[in-house]
Amino acid sequence: MTVRWPADPSHIAQAAAQLRAGAVIAFPTDTLYAVAARATDPAAVARLYEVKQRPSAQPMVWLVLDKTQVERFAVVSAAAAELMARFWPGPLTLVLPARIPSDVPTIAVRAPDHDVALALLRTLGEPIASSSANRAGAPPPVDADQVIAGLGDRIDLVLDGGPCRIGQPSTILDLAGAVPRILRQGAIPDFELIRG
Numbered sequence: 422m423t424v425r426w427p428a429d430p431s432h433i434a435q436a437a438a439q440l441r442a443g444a445v446i447a448f449p450t451d452t453l454y455a456v457a458a459r460a461t462d463p464a465a466v467a468r469l470y471e472v473k474q475r476p477s478a479q480p481m482v483w484l485v486l487d488k489t490q491v492e493r494f495a496v497v498s499a500a501a502a503e504l505m506a507r508f509w510p511g512p513l514t515l516v517l518p519a520r521i522p523s524d525v526p527t528i529a530v531r532a533p534d535h536d537v538a539l540a541l542l543r544t545l546g547e548p549i550a551s552s553s554a555n556r557a558g559a560p561p562p563v564d565a566d567q568v569i570a571g572l573g574d575r576i577d578l579v580l581d582g583g584p585c586r587i588g589q590p591s592t593i594l595d596l597a598g599a600v601p602r603i604l605r606q607g608a609i610p611d612f613e614l615i616r617g
Contacts, residue, residue, distance in 0.1 A: 423574055425565060428537040428582035436580055437544040445469050445575075447554040447568045448541060449582035450533035452512050452591050452608060454562045455484065456554035456576060459547065466550050472575045475557045481550040482514050482529045482591075486542045494548065495519055495528045501596050504614065510534035512591040512608035527597045537582040553590065554579075563588045 426432040428448065436446055440458065443465045447456045456472060458465035460483045470477055485491050488505045495517035497505070504515060509532040516529045530548070533539065542549060553561035554568045554576075562568045565581035592607035594614050603611045 423569055423572070423576055424578040425569065426578055426580055428580040430540070432580060433537065433540050434544055436578060437541055439577060440465075440541075440545055440549065443468075444577040445472050446578050446580065447565075447572065447576055448537055448580040449535055449565075449585055450484070450538045450551075451510070451535045451585065452533070452587045452589060453585055454554040454565065454568050454579075455533075455538070455549075455551040456568075456572065457484065457549045457551035459545070460550040461547060469550060469552070472572060473552055473555075473557055475552065480525065480527075480529055481552050482531055482593075483548040484538060484542060484551050485530050485532050485548050486539065487532055490542075490548060491517070491530050493520070495530060498596060500601070504594070504596075505532070508609060508614075510539065512587055512589075513614070514591045514593040514605075514607075516593065516595040516597050516604065518597050527595075529593065531591055535582070535586075537580060541580070561590065 445458050458469040511534045514531040519528045555571045564584045590607040592609040593605040595602040
């Protein structure tokens, strides 16, 4: 049975230790509950795909603390830096060119505006690969009860931080090409991001 912990400092620290050990866990963000693994742990990320029943060609979003953490893994242009300054932490995911060497050309990154998610990222000290805490095609969860109902024993633990504030996905903006493109319309409308 999936363990359910209150999202207090001691349990957040234990959850970070679980991530370091290869666990797949769920926790609240500002948008939706996330299911996640250490982004730099290939075996844990592979298990995350299994939990989600998600095609391996569909990339996960890396949750990060800030721009500095992104710069180790992706190229941050002036336009990306300006959007991070305006909208992070918050419901904006940016697709950026990956730094070489990398087996993928781009990385999607987001800094969530949620105390639990940020505390977990701070404690872990590295990015977390994530997606909404539901099986592919199922409704995304906004509280811990919905996570457990949808993923059951497929994950190791859930940090219960109460209901999510926004309750809809982040907007995904692709900055890896010559022209910015909205890949998913979410909590931030496109007219706030792409100025004509």
